[in-house]
Amino acid sequence: VQLQESGPGLVKPSETLSLTxxxxxxxxxxxxxxxxxxxxxxxxxxxxxxxxSGTTNYNPSLESRVTISLDTSKNQFSxxxxxxxxxxxAVYFCAGGAGxxxxxxxxxxxxTVSS
Amino acid sequence: EIVLTQSPGTLSLSPGETxxxxxxxSQSVRSNYLAWYQRKPGQAPRILITGASNRAAGIPDxxxxxxxxxxxxxxxxxxxxxxxxxxxxxxxGSSPLTFGGGTKVEIx
Numbered sequence: 001v002q003l004q005e006s007g008p009g010l011v012k013p014s015e016t017l018s019l020t021x022x023x024x025x026x027x028x029x030x031x032x033x034x035x036x037x038x039x040x041x042x043x044x045x046x047x048x049x050x051x052x053s054g055t056t057n058y059n060p061s062l063e064s065r066v067t068i069s070l071d072t073s074k075n076q077f078s079x080x081x082x083x084x085x086x087x088x089x090a091v092y093f094c095a096g097g098a099g100x101x102x103x104x105x106x107x108x109x110x111x112t113v114s115s
Numbered sequence: 116e117i118v119l120t121q122s123p124g125t126l127s128l129s130p131g132e133t134x135x136x137x138x139x140x141s142q143s144v145r146s147n148y149l150a151w152y153q154r155k156p157g158q159a160p161r162i163l164i165t166g167a168s169n170r171a172a173g174i175p176d177x178x179x180x181x182x183x184x185x186x187x188x189x190x191x192x193x194x195x196x197x198x199x200x201x202x203x204x205x206x207x208g209s210s211p212l213t214f215g216g217g218t219k220v221e222i223x
Binding site: 005 | 117148150157158159160161165171203205207210211212213214215216217
């Protein structure tokens with residue numbers, strides 16, 4: 001199983017951060033798919049997850065700005081974070097698992113919010 | 116949300132020694148849904164332990180997890196060069212899922 005995050009490494013303040021996770025080696029069906037981030041010098045933060053049925057769960061701290069979606073035809077899922085600030089600068093990981101536990105992860109991608 | 120506190124922050128040990136890592140939760144972790152991960156620079160985090168004490172596939176028995184409720188431990192016996200990394204605990208029994216701050220195991 002391989003997961004690969006892709007998307008811009010630099011986003012301007014107040015804009016929308018968009019990332020995609022391309023999944024290979026397993027069907028996106030029948031799993032939970034998560035996004036997790038780690039700001040510099042801080043701990044890992046769970047952003048939310050989506051089940052293959054489309055049901056989503058979000059961290060309340062980010063829920064108002066976050067959307068996670070699936071594209072089963074492309075075997076990938078996506079993250080959007082709106083109205084970003086410097087506090088959203090982080091390494092973003094995509095991950096998957098049979099339940100809520102993220103059992104397999106991508107390597108992560110650094111997204112910097114700066115003008 | 117459940118806050119996880121890991122200690123110590125850094126553990127300096129020699130190959131062959133035993134590492135004992137602690138993870139303490141601010142409230143009881145439902146069904147002991149506590150996992151441990153290993154993370155190395157530039158690599159994807161690797162899951163080691165689920166359900167507090169169940170080794171994930173391919174994890175050697177030198178690594179063991181124990182504990183319940185609010186106190187959990189990861190023990191790594193006979194440290195090998197590939198064990199020097201950062202280790203995180205994570206609870207997945209309550210939303211939002213939360214992580215500990217990490218313990219770095221470094222070569223002494």
